Amino acid sequence: MVESDASVAVAREWIxxxxxxxxxxxxxxxxxxxxxxxxxxxxxxxCIEKYTKALLTVRGLAFAKTHNIRVLMEILPIESRPHLDRxxxxxxxxxxxxxxxxxxxxxxxxxxxKAVAVAKRVRREIRGxxxxxxxxxxxxL
Numbered sequence: 729m730v731e732s733d734a735s736v737a738v739a740r741e742w743i744x745x746x747x748x749x750x751x752x753x754x755x756x757x758x759x760x761x762x763x764x765x766x767x768x769x770x771x772x773x774x775c776i777e778k779y780t781k782a783l784l785t786v787r788g789l790a791f792a793k794t795h796n797i798r799v800l801m802e803i804l805p806i807e808s809r810p811h812l813d814r815x816x817x818x819x820x821x822x823x824x825x826x827x828x829x830x831x832x833x834x835x836x837x838x839x840x841x842k843a844v845a846v847a848k849r850v851r852r853e854i855r856g857x858x859x860x861x862x863x864x865x866x867x868x869l
Contacts (some may be wrong), residue, residue, distance in 0.1 A: 730805065733787075735740070735785050735786050735788060735861065736786060736862045738782075738785050739782040739785045739786045740864070742779070742781045742784075742785060742866060743778070743779065743858075743862065745774075745778050746774070746775045746777075746778035746851070747775075747777045748811065749771040749774040749778065750772075750775040750810075750847055750848070752767045752770035752771045753769075753775065753822060753843075753844045756771070756840075757841060758785075762818065762835070763837055763840060764829050764841055765840040766823075766834075767820045768844065769798075769820075769823035769835055769839070769840050770824055770827065770828060772840075772843040772844045772846065772847040773795070773821070773824045773843070773847075774799060774824065775847040775850075775851060776812075776820060776847050776850045777795060777820075779802065779822065779851050779855075780801065780804070780810075780854065781800065782854070782858065783804065783857055783858060784800065784803040784804065786858060786862050787808070789803050789804065790803075795821060795824035796829070797817040797820045797821050798817040798818065798820050798821065807849055808857055810849075810854055810855070811849075812846070814823070816846055820843070822851035823835075827828055832835055850853040860867065
């Protein structure tokens with residue numbers, strides 16, 4: 729598969745945003761008992777969402793504006809999907825939607841740690857599917 733320069737450039741932008749989300753989640757976890765777990769889980773979800781959108785972009789697969797991980801994963805061919813069961817797809821989607829608003833139960837620190845671990849694993853799997861050019865960092869002067 730030959731990716732266009734334009735799709736690779738857009739994928740790089742998605743990846744940069746995803747990396748920032750992962751850094752934010754990791755930094756929040758360092759607060760231990762003071763960790764804002766809802767925010768941590770949101771950023772873990774965002775990392776996965778944006779890496780998935782980067783992969784969809786380089787594959788030339790259109791997607792709607794959505795935070796729904798399952799919807800995004802189902803656009804990918806089965807052999808290109810990271811291993812993420814439906815329970816986690818739905819839970820991650822909740823972190824980006826319902827969990828951000830009042831009325832949602834407090835997320836335990838252990839669950840936030842697991843969400844970040846899942847984000848790291850999915851990130852690693854998707855990076856393995858991306859062309860090298862999409863993973864290259866932009867050079868600054």
